Amino acid sequence: MNRLKQLFEEKKGNILSIYYTAGYPNLNSTLDIAEALEKAGADFLEIGVPYSDPLAxxxxxxxxxxxxxxNGMTVKLLFEQLKDLRKRVSIPVLLMGYVNPVLQYGVENFCASCAEVGVDGVIVPDLPMYEYEEMYKDCFEGHKLSNIFLITPTTSEARIRKIDELSNGFIYLLSTSSTTGKNLSVSNEIEDYFARIKGMNLKNPTMIGFGISDNKSFSKASEYANGAIVGSAFVKLMGEENYLEKIPAFISSMKGKEAMTV
Known part of the structure; x- marks a missing residue:
C-alpha cells in the first residue's frame, strides 16, 4: 500500500492537501516548503511542475x-531536487503538471523517476482518459503511481463511473469548471453537485479543489468529500517575505486550530 492509500485508510475526513509550484519563489525552495508543510500539519502535498501554458x-x-x-526549474532539475525527499518528508507527495513536459521527458522515464524519489501519484489534467487507459496505465501501475483524474460539475455519471474504475488513489472534484484561484462560492447548484457525487458511493476517496481559501470553504468541502486541496491561497503566501515562518499559522487557520509550533 503506498503512502496515499494508507492516508485514506487511516484518516477518513478533513484531509488537507496543499499545492505549490516547484521552483517558486526560489529555485531551491521546493524541499524546504515540503518539510515545513508536513511539520505544520498538511496531510499530503501536490508539487506543481511549472509549464509555460498552464490552461487550468x-x-x-x-x-x-x-x-x-x-528561475531555471525543469522536470529534470525537479527530480534531482527530490532525491532527498524521503529523507525529509514522510507524508504522501504528488506531482501535478501538464502532459507536454511529461511526454518530452518520456512517460516511462517520468514514472521511473517518480518511483525512484518516492512520489506517490501524478495529476495530469490534460491527459485524456482513453490515452491513459490504452497507453500509460501499465507504466503508472508498474511503478506504483496513482494517476488522479479530475471531474467537474458537467462530468457525466458514466464518465465518473469509468474514472472510479480506473482510479487507485482518489478522485479530484473541481468545485467549478473555471480556472484555479476563484473563491469557492457554494451555491445551491454547487452543493447539489457535491451531494450528487457523494451519493454515488464511489469506491475511491474524493478531494475537492479550486477555490478553497480558508477554514470556511475547507470545512464546507469536507462535508461532501474526504477533504480539500488548497492551491492559489497558499501560492499567494509563498510570494510574501519570510514565507516559511508563516506556514504553521496558514495551515492552522485552514484547519481552524491554534498555530502549531515548529
Missing amino acids: DGPVIQKSSQTAID
Whole structure:
C-alpha cells in the first residue's frame, strides 16, 4: 500500500492537501516548503511542475509557474531536487503538471523517476482518459503511481463511473469548471453537485479543489468529500517575505486550530 492509500485508510475526513509550484519563489525552495508543510500539519502535498501554458490555472499559479521557469526549474532539475525527499518528508507527495513536459521527458522515464524519489501519484489534467487507459496505465501501475483524474460539475455519471474504475488513489472534484484561484462560492447548484457525487458511493476517496481559501470553504468541502486541496491561497503566501515562518499559522487557520509550533 503506498503512502496515499494508507492516508485514506487511516484518516477518513478533513484531509488537507496543499499545492505549490516547484521552483517558486526560489529555485531551491521546493524541499524546504515540503518539510515545513508536513511539520505544520498538511496531510499530503501536490508539487506543481511549472509549464509555460498552464490552461487550468488562474493568474496566481500562472505567475508562480512563469517565475519558476525564469528561475531555471525543469522536470529534470525537479527530480534531482527530490532525491532527498524521503529523507525529509514522510507524508504522501504528488506531482501535478501538464502532459507536454511529461511526454518530452518520456512517460516511462517520468514514472521511473517518480518511483525512484518516492512520489506517490501524478495529476495530469490534460491527459485524456482513453490515452491513459490504452497507453500509460501499465507504466503508472508498474511503478506504483496513482494517476488522479479530475471531474467537474458537467462530468457525466458514466464518465465518473469509468474514472472510479480506473482510479487507485482518489478522485479530484473541481468545485467549478473555471480556472484555479476563484473563491469557492457554494451555491445551491454547487452543493447539489457535491451531494450528487457523494451519493454515488464511489469506491475511491474524493478531494475537492479550486477555490478553497480558508477554514470556511475547507470545512464546507469536507462535508461532501474526504477533504480539500488548497492551491492559489497558499501560492499567494509563498510570494510574501519570510514565507516559511508563516506556514504553521496558514495551515492552522485552514484547519481552524491554534498555530502549531515548529
